[in-house]
Amino acid sequence: MKPAPSQRHYGMDWLRIGAFVLLIFYHVGYSFTAWGYQTPTRGVVWWAEIPLLGLSAWRLALLFAISGYASAALLARDKGDTVAFGWSRIKRLGIPLVFGLVVVVPPQPYMGLVNSGYEHGYGYYFLHDAFSFQKIRYEYVPRVMHLWFVMHLLAYTLALCALLLVLPRPVRAALRRACEWLLAGPGLLPLGIIAVFLVRSKVPYGWTDMHNLLEDRAAHLHYGGMFLFGYLLRGSEPVRRAIARQWKIAAVLALAGFFWVARDSWLYPGNIRTPEEWRFALVVAKSIESWSAVIALFGIADRFWNRDHRWRATLSEAVFPVYIAHQTIMVLVMYPIRDWGLTALPEFAILCGSVAVGSWLFYLVGREIGPLRPLIGLKRHKGKPRSVIAPNPNGASQGA
Template identity: 30%
Template sequence: APHKTPKPCNVLPTWNHLWYVVYLWVYTMALIGVLTLWPTCADWLGRKLAVALAGPWLLILPCLLLAAWRLVLFPAFPSTHALFGDWYNHADHATAFLIGFLLAKQEGIWRNVERQRWVALMAAAACFSAFILVRAGLFAPSSTLRWFAASAYGCYQWLAIAAVLGFARRHLTADSPARRYLTDAIFPYYIVHQTAIIVIAHQLHDSGLRAGIEAAIVILGTALTCVATYEVVRRIAWLRPLFGLRAVPRTVARMEQHQPA
């Protein structure tokens, strides 16, 4: 049989999962520009948005908006993570970015999220299940079914976020050494995790191990790689900024602030 050249799964160089950082940087720069021209707009818009999302509308309106992006933009602009021309992802992610920024200091919204955490969780589970069942091909394809699946996906996005925030507000408000440690560690973990997954999975290729054992090795190996990388990076001054850490550790900066003049 003629030899077939394997199709590459990736084309380098590329930013892979770090597209998220690029998009977040663009949104942040745009927001800084707006706030420079209109410094009070964030507080004003935040109060208006908090009123609009009072009561059940907290779960309903964002669901409708994200579902609309999925229905209208996704068919014409499939996800590329290429920054330019990626209009569905920009609408989707910028919406979440702005909602979070504008509502972060609105205490009434946080109480509302906490109250509706169980509703959000159950609705998110229902929407995700519906989307997966359609994607699994258990039903005859139709335009109505595609519309339903797209709507379920858009709703699930917001409902899952609301559920996570609601339960966090209820159970994880206290500070702790673990929370402070992970607050700094999470971004280096994010940077490293995909590379660790790919390298470990590649080494396990054709190993003959059972799927469950391979999965356990990949998960454990990725977790250990993330922890080890962070422990090394946070101790090397010139590496810290490259992994999103402060140039000076927070504890050192705090000690310097409290030293007498």
């Protein structure tokens, strides 16, 4: 890998930006599948789930791994002060989380209630029902919705801080050496794939990814493990070199895993359950796709994207605010356009465009108003906000 551990890796910034852009397309596309969504569009596009399956196995694992990498960079910037790092992450993630749960998220379940015959206006809903902790018609409120990611990320960050405070430095160094010994050689790909497979298939009560902080047992092992892997990668030259050597093989494996998953979706589309005799092969394919795609994308980011651009700092800063706003904007646009009689393609284009423009405006307005900046995940600036294309002098990724 090109940069020394003390330097900023621009490729990780671009990878993070790209991952969140794909997330928007994923959430919009999800509405055209038979998997179910709170506000479905005019109908199901039978093939829409196939490209989404090219993302679903690895997209969240990648985001948590990037977040772990960024956390290691931020901790290094704080000169290893775990308490200062933890407090900064509580403010940077916790304040937007509370703001999002109170202000940004409530319109989403409200629109679902309106769709099922709820007769009250939004003001009544917000004051009387939004935070009542009960089931109203078909919606349980309050809801976390897409901000589950921020909640999980904050929990993993605080767990990391606890480990750093509890484990003596020699123990941490020994654990790092052991992980490097396992992953810095030919074991990088097979061991990672086996670990993902075991989490997906052998954890008691099965694979759980309900986006529930208290119930996601297997998902915590997967996403928390990817977070720790990203943390390890930031300071491990041997693991970085191993990725540089093996990312092409990982890319081929990821494509092979996706082709098997796509084949399964073609034969058993929508909510048709895969026959039991093919379940093992499907889990293997998803495990291969999940780990291999992350390794391949890390290698690609280092090989081709590790260079700065005048828009990188702005886009990197915008990612978190855009994420906070995107799903609520999507839900608010979905309802009126369902009655326009559009076909799937223009509806998809309108949703993507609306989410992109609305989320970007959310960021632009919020960054220019000082008191709003912490609420949408931005640092509070003492002076005039920086230019839209000004470079970022900090040595670590911003946002989540």
